[in-house]
Amino acid sequence: MTSDTLSSPENKERNMTENAMQERSAEIAEGQITTAHFKVPLPGELICIAPGIFWLRMPLPFKLDHINLYLLKEEDGWTLIDCGLANDESQTLWQTLEQEYFADLPVKRIIATHAHVDHMSAGGQLCQRWNAPLYITEGELKHLNLQTDTQTLQSSYLAMLTASNIPEKEANSLSQMGSQLGHMFSELTAPIFFMQDGDHLTIGDYSWQVIVAEGHCIAHASLYCQQAGILISGDQVLPGISSNVSVRSDDPEGNPLQHWLNSLQRLKSLPADILILPAHEMPFYGLHERLNQLEKDHHKSLQQLRTALDHQALNGEQNQDYSVLDLVKVLYPRALSPFETVLACGECLAHLHYLRDDGFLEKTTDTSGIWRFTRASLASVNPSDKNTVTG
Ligand SMILES: [Zn+2]
Known part of the structure; x- marks a missing residue:
């Protein structure tokens, strides 16, 4: 375990988070996108970002090989933000994390930024495992249900690909392949709380403002904490990857790019020097520069x-x-x-x-x-x- 890693003594955590906050002010370079110098978490490890705010990673078997998840700590439990995949590799890592960190402090709620498979595949399974409710936007619950109805999804994909002039044989196999992702979601039976734009979630010492945006999906939720100067951005703002903005097969005449550009504009009202905790790649500074680039x-x-x-x-x-x-x-x-x-x-x-x-x-x-x-x-x-x- 390194000096960056959370260990049980409270004073160690306090020292570590104070150091992290001090280092942070030295890292911000005005007008640039700057990677924050946190150690990348090893599998099954938590890295402290700020007091009560921790970063972990789960593997993905895709070209994009990881997702960043975040854990917010309060006196009576943890809040997990996003879930990763429901597969054996992730299950083993959750067991390690439980033994190391959750033994005396349960996971009491799970927040989904949105219902894409890398974020929500394990959602139902983890809610059940910890008897925790799920916080999600109403739009993303709809999105989740659309993806798990694989037959309807396949026919809507096929219609869209065919109308896009993809040859029939290829359109058939692509729509079948795309709809199969729906089988990767674990069954969701947990109590659900809907988050709305402008809601404030009090978690420990922090108040997190819910910022809902359309474009990457139906209703993506980012979480902004003014007090900590942190935006947990999900896929809404990534430092290097341009999030996919696609017409969805369930809304084939939609204009998601207009919604996406509106949402980028709206995020510019946040302070320029906040730390961005994205769902992929590294935490970074330079929100406004990144929004301008996108x-x-x-x-x-x-x-x-x-x-x-x-x-x-x-x-x-x-x-x-x-x-x-x-x-x-x-x-x-x-x-x-x-x-x-x-x-x-x-x-x-x-x-x-x-x-x-x-x-x-x-x-x-x-x-x-x-x-x-x-x-x-x-x-x-x-x-x-x-x-x-x-x-
Ligand atoms: Zn996504």
Whole structure:
């Protein structure tokens, strides 16, 4: 056990957290994204971030190989934020953590930032294990139920991939693969408390403000503590990864990018120097810089699509329109794996719906049921017999 690791004597914890807070002020560099210098937790280890606030990691068997979870300590128990996967490897780590840290202090509640599989797969199982209630937004409980209804999910994926012009055989196997993720969620039978935007959760000495945002999912909850100067950001703000913003198959005409950009704007009202505890990668400083980067990246993608569609206008190809799959190649010119293709189609569609609602392009459906995108000014001077899809 290192000096960064939580050990049982209270004075050691106090010294350690004071050191962590002192080091923190030295780390903040104005106008930059700076990694916070905490030791990365080993499997089954807790790292103290601030008094009563701890960081742990659980493994993921994906390209992104971990999720960060956080534990908030109070006199009568722990609050766990996010859950990881319900698999044997995670179960073994939870046993280690129980022996080391939870023997005298139970886990009394679990908070889910959102219902993606890496965050909530083990949710039901852990609630049952510790007889703890789940705190989640109403939108994310709906999201969870949509994902576990694998048959409906598969047919809605198939409809969206087919309309995106993915060949039938590939669309079938991708929709089957995507819906199988629903089987990774453990059954949820625990009492549920809904969190709403603006709620304040008092946990130990801290009050955590719930900030609900749409775009990455239906209703993602981040937790902001003004007193500690900390945002537990889930997938809402990650230091290096740009969170996936996709049109969801249950809302195929939605405009999630507009919601996402609105949510980034809203987060800029938080102080610039707070510590961000994300669900993936490292804790960091530089919230406003990161929000600006994320915005800029999406606006760059929007501009690439505008340029591609304008090129069509410039070349006088007035009858040409594009499918989602055609335009995916504008944003992602490299070869994509099947899973990446699904994510790329969803992201591309999110950008196309933003441009549709912005009046830049028009979305129609051809006689084969494929969505087609045309520069709006061309569409208006060249009315076709296609049916306009309204969003
Ligand atoms: Zn997520």
